[in-house]
Amino acid sequence: MHHSDAEGGLVMMLDLSDALAEELHDTLDEVLREMSSEIAGTDNPNYRGVLTARRERLRAIRVQLENSKSP
Numbered sequence: 923m924h925h926s927d928a929e930g931g932l933v934m935m936l937d938l939s940d941a942l943a944e945e946l947h948d949t950l951d952e953v954l955r956e957m958s959s960e961i962a963g964t965d966n967p968n969y970r971g972v973l974t975a976r977r978e979r980l981r982a983i984r985v986q987l988e989n990s991k992s993p
Contacts (some may be wrong), residue, residue, distance in 0.1 A: 950984045
């Protein structure tokens with residue numbers, strides 16, 4: 923399901939089972955750990971900026987996922 927957000931961008935809603943949500947959370951954690959070492963290891967400031975921006979977007983996804991956990 924899609925709808926627009928306040929800035930006019932497209933928003934996607936996902937309906938995940940607890941098992942799928944946990945798998946996504948674990949995958950995000952792993953990717954974020956790997957990205958931190960890749961960011962630290964690059965000498966290219968442009969590439970570092972791209973990776974840092976991506977890491978922030980993935981962190982935002984992880985926060986939304988954590989905030990939507992079933993009680």
